[in-house]
Amino acid sequence: MRIKVLGASGSDLPGYHLSSFLLNNKILFDAGGITGSLSFRNQQKIEHIFITHAHLDHIRDIPFLADNLIVSGKGKSIKIYSIKEVLEDIKKHLLNHRLWPDFTVIPDVQNSILKLEMIQEENPILIDGYKITAYRMNHTVPSVGYLVEKDGQAFFYTGDTGPLKNSWKKLLDKKLNALIIEVSLPDKMKELAIKTGHLTAELLFEDLKFFKYKPEKIFITHIKPFYRKQIEKELKKFPDYRIKILQGVEIIKF
Numbered sequence: 001m002r003i004k005v006l007g008a009s010g011s012d013l014p015g016y017h018l019s020s021f022l023l024n025n026k027i028l029f030d031a032g033g034i035t036g037s038l039s040f041r042n043q044q045k046i047e048h049i050f051i052t053h054a055h056l057d058h059i060r061d062i063p064f065l066a067d068n069l070i071v072s073g074k075g076k077s078i079k080i081y082s083i084k085e086v087l088e089d090i091k092k093h094l095l096n097h098r099l100w101p102d103f104t105v106i107p108d109v110q111n112s113i114l115k116l117e118m119i120q121e122e123n124p125i126l127i128d129g130y131k132i133t134a135y136r137m138n139h140t141v142p143s144v145g146y147l148v149e150k151d152g153q154a155f156f157y158t159g160d161t162g163p164l165k166n167s168w169k170k171l172l173d174k175k176l177n178a179l180i181i182e183v184s185l186p187d188k189m190k191e192l193a194i195k196t197g198h199l200t201a202e203l204l205f206e207d208l209k210f211f212k213y214k215p216e217k218i219f220i221t222h223i224k225p226f227y228r229k230q231i232e233k234e235l236k237k238f239p240d241y242r243i244k245i246l247q248g249v250e251i252i253k254f
């Protein structure tokens with residue numbers, strides 16, 4: 001599979017972009033950093049957006065993408081998928097005609113630029129041959145990660161999560177070609193990580209012990225850039241895993 005990483009940073013700073021992962025040009029996971037990373041031509045190719053949770057750093061560019069599409073007259077509908085609580089937060093707090101126009105009813109309900117599609121946890125949906133399943137994560141707000149499977153290949157994207165230990169549920173038995181997982185903070189900030197629903201390197205590897213199969217590749221995302229060097233050092237303590245720290249806008253294949 002091929003993913004264009006549009007953003008993989010845990011903080012917004014010059015040269016960094018917030019979480020957004022584009023699969024096969026059409027299916028986006030999280031929408032923190034679309035419009036500053038992707039050409040307008042390629043923004044028009046997005047058809048589906050899966051949101052892990054409604055924190056701003058994962059949804060911020062939905063409004064700007066919708067605006068680009070409608071004002072350019074290139075408008076077509078984009079479907080935004082997540083669990084009920086996440087979609088409710090987006091509708092109530094973001095696309096509410098106050099913070100931003102509600103593009104789920106503009107230009108009208110039938111032809112709206114954005115369509116909200118509720119999905120159920122652990123109930124897969126099929127898009128272009130990709131089977132996509134949401135699993136509950138451990139964050140401070142309702143949050144899911146997504147398992148994506150096609151032609152015997154599989155990856156899992158966590159969004160934000162604290163430790164899950166053995167509640168990774170059915171994922172513990174999966175053979176993953178790639179795990180895109182967050183490590184936001186260094187080990188010395190373990191307490192804050194747990195309080196705010198995040199991982200450190202040590203917490204990540206404690207959780208990985210519960211997996212039946214080692215993921216073939218582990219891509220680390222959502223690092224808070226102030227701690228990047230420290231986290232890089234801490235991840236080196238686990239040489240048994242093939243780990244790549246995501247840099248920003250790049251293509252990953254597995």
Ligand SMILES: Nc1ncnc2c1ncn2[C@@H]1O[C@@H]2COP(=O)(O)O[C@H]2[C@H]1O
Nearest residue numbers: 010055057140160184192195196197198
């Ligand atoms: N109690 C806290 N102390 C310090 N930072 C916090 C606290 N709660 C939330 N945050 C920060 O707010 C951010 C919200 O988005 P994140 O979960 O990515 O990361 C969170 C932390 O960086």
